[in-house]
Amino acid sequence: MLDSVIFYSFAGIAVISAALMITRRNAIHSAVFLITTLLATAGIFLQLRAEFLFISQIILYVGGIMVLFIFVIMLVRLDVPLPQIRSRTQKWIALLVALAVGVEAGVVIFLARKAPGQGLLIPNPAPADKLPPNTEELANSLFRTYLLPFEIASVLLLVAMVGAVVMAKKRTDA
Amino acid sequence: MMPIGHYLFLSLALFLIGAIGVITRRNVIIVLMSIELILNAVNINLVAFSRYFGDVAGQVFALFIIADAAAEAAVGLGIIIAFFRNRETVLADEMDLLKW
Numbered sequence: 280m281l282d283s284v285i286f287y288s289f290a291g292i293a294v295i296s297a298a299l300m301i302t303r304r305n306a307i308h309s310a311v312f313l314i315t316t317l318l319a320t321a322g323i324f325l326q327l328r329a330e331f332l333f334i335s336q337i338i339l340y341v342g343g344i345m346v347l348f349i350f351v352i353m354l355v356r357l358d359v360p361l362p363q364i365r366s367r368t369q370k371w372i373a374l375l376v377a378l379a380v381g382v383e384a385g386v387v388i389f390l391a392r393k394a395p396g397q398g399l400l401i402p403n404p405a406p407a408d409k410l411p412p413n414t415e416e417l418a419n420s421l422f423r424t425y426l427l428p429f430e431i432a433s434v435l436l437l438v439a440m441v442g443a444v445v446m447a448k449k450r451t452d453a
Numbered sequence: 454m455m456p457i458g459h460y461l462f463l464s465l466a467l468f469l470i471g472a473i474g475v476i477t478r479r480n481v482i483i484v485l486m487s488i489e490l491i492l493n494a495v496n497i498n499l500v501a502f503s504r505y506f507g508d509v510a511g512q513v514f515a516l517f518i519i520a521d522a523a524a525e526a527a528v529g530l531g532i533i534i535a536f537f538r539n540r541e542t543v544l545a546d547e548m549d550l551l552k553w
Contacts, residue, residue, distance in 0.1 A: 286455050290463045297467055301474035306482055313486050320493055327504045329512050339519050344526045351530045355537050373476035377469045384465050392458045404505045416509045425513050432520045439524030446531035
């Protein structure tokens, strides 16, 4: 009961502010609504007992990536109010594509829910008080099984950092 | 305990909203933010399945996706700043240098 109340409030906040995010004209308003969505998603993670992801979602996404976005929005001048939809046909294409994908995935999930015990939805989750400590387990998995992907991710971040600096730098020689 | 379908439908809704944002918006910064929203929707799926299968690998994958999103945002915003310096705009319609 409490679980579903928590889930529905966070899910409602996430979906409503995501819808507001793609419709606001002002880019800063969009960024703030995206932050709200990300925080609500962090709440969903906590409800799924993923404590480490909950806190890294807040620190990395909200504290890091979104601050970067807001900095760039403030650096880039946007005084002219933009027409928010490119054209009527584009809007209809977008809605059509979204509808097609949504109906398809919805039908798949619905059919899988109707046949319990087989296909997509076999598992029966362990009760919340029987779970091992999340951060410990995550660290074990990350630094034992997935050590090589972890190192590759660190190289990727280094490359991205250098690339961002090179591209955002003012070119004085050319 | 919630049935897993609820999480899948939430993730689907966020994914579709992000996709509509990518297709319809003209401002490239908002297109990038919609891509972040899509990555986030995928993370909900991974964490939900990780909880239901009792396997922490899904959360590890979600962590990698967050690292990817950070790298992508850094590079994307760097490109936007370089483009804005050259062309004084961030509208996707104006980015037609390679079009003929």
